[in-house]
Amino acid sequence: MMTKAKLDKALKTKIPLSFNKDGKYKILFFSDIHCYPGCPTRVLDAMERMVEDKKPDLVLWAGDGPQGCKNRKELVELIAQFSAPMESRGIPWAMTNGNHATRTCYPLTVMQVERVYEKFEHCLNKHVKGIHGYTNYVLPIYSSTSDEKIALNVFSLDTGTDMSDIDNGRFVESDINHDYKLPSLPIGITAHNFDIIRFDQLSWYWDVSAGVEKHYGKAPAIMFTHCCPHEMKIIQENPEETGADGRLEERIRTGPLNSGVFATVLERGDVIGFYFGHNHNNTAEGKYCGIRMGYVGSVGYYGYGMKGATDAEKNRFRGARLLTFDESDIANYTSEYLYNYNYVEHLDS
């Protein structure tokens, strides 16, 4: 169990977040922006117009954002460019790392990149020392009526980039490093260029969640990561039973081993929604064991899209996800998928 002092440090955010006076709170997810210096800015138009239209209270990037920067200056400029919709309006935002995190800025480590993000005025990114990953943090959103009561927590866990060190310290040299010879798991992925959420990250989440419950009362939570839990496969295979809406035809891509993150949040009992990107062409959300799980889509145009002859076909599933919470009934929040084509021109459409 975490000490109260440590818990309070984890709960501190640069900008305090709270539900609006009308009891509402809106979270807008962008993922897989896949932008690079000098890239076409159509994605930026989409983000700008969605933010202007929906007026979210918090914007979350679910990984694979800016990448391919040659130096720190380029990175700062790129992040500034792509966070402008939020920074110009004073909307707080945060990001979690995707599997391309190591390719963000070649001379910088992922930790150095994280510190660059943390310097942005409205970026709420934080990091926890001593555990795997760089973008593990919690953002408490307080009640509209009391700054003592947490109405909703937002957890981010870093799903990592490379699991080749997962067997560090083993007595046997595990064959996971050259796993390409081994089969992908039933879920259908290759092992060597993805990671999974590590046990120390799960322990950290568990301790924070249990600490919140003890000191501030039970609070529901939203978890967001770049790659999905393996249990998303159950929603894909059982769309009717899980009430899945949207597209789920793309083979689910995630880390090669089941980290147990779904079982952990289910047992802890606070997570009511779990959101992730990484798959660009899946847009669905479903519900399993009382937890809503869904894709937030890919808002960017540089990452892979659908196969198609026209721009409109290739990009028809580009989009973002908006969650709207009502403080009086947080569990029944509304979740909607926003298609890019309603905000930007798709050629030949």
Add this chain to the structure above:
Amino acid sequence: MNITQAEVKKLLSNKRKLAFRNSGEFKILFFSDFHSHYQRQDPRTYQAVERMIEDKQPDLVYMLGDLPGGPASRKEALEMMSALTKPMDKRNIPWTMVFGNHDDSICRGYTMDKIERLLRTGCPGCLIKTAKGIHGFSNHVLPIYYSEGSDKIALNLFGLDAGRDISAMNTDYNLRKDIIEYLSEPFVLRARRRFDIVRFDQIMWYWHVSEAIEKLNGPTPALMMTHSGLGETKILEEYPENLGVVGEFGEEVKVGAINSGLFAAGLQRGDIIGFYYGHNHINITEGSYCGIRFGYVGSIGYNAYGMKKAMSDREKNRLRGARLLTINRDDILNYKSEFISANDYVAPVIEVY
């Protein structure tokens, strides 16, 4: 969770010290899924146990749960345990077990903690213990020392209780009410959805005990035992050639409703070299993934279900058996694991159904 050196020493101390023989060997014989029946016990079960033990001379018998076949009084339960453990007791071979999903009916009206105490105190050779403050019973660790006189641990045996019914999962948070409803949906996932899973606090307990042992003893390899299997068993089933699978899958893999991440945790902690489990009676396979060997130990109980739609008793019991690990302290990682067919030890009774 913080485990002090004093606590870990207490966890490691057992009624009997287990140690490699002078020859350098240690043999573990796994039995699982007895599903004994108080009124109509098939005698072949105990015959097979007796003869296998006589033949293999194990240093430890490890039972992986599902002993009973129905509710019984305390006296009946002790009689059954006595019959079941006689082959070990008379040879002074220690034994232990982890609980299975049926073990709450070992004794009528007894809760799991009372059943655990009944075995621990009522059976002389039983090394079962239960770690306090976490889910489940029979969560325990047994260290095996290099030799009788050594205080250096060569191998640890972790046992975790995979539980009984997932509806016991702490569901007081009102958002969780629908869990049972969902779990009973006829989903495609190959799982009996009612079965419980190893809980987060149990995995955390293992993690911290393993860490504390490493501080005390240096890196020490370990085996992990549970009643129901790892979710990753499905990988063995789907890719038998790549994973060097030995043995036969007689039925679909039954695992807990949700993957608790036990395999990933064992891989990350780095000490687990093998996982063994029962629950599926007619899967007798073992394979290796990410450098960890894992597989089934089979079912020894002739009262338990066997091959489905079998036309004869011989066919029904074709895959009855147990698993023997022969471990050499100088080459622990390459221990030998073999499935022992019960049919080599008892005469099949031929009958037509």
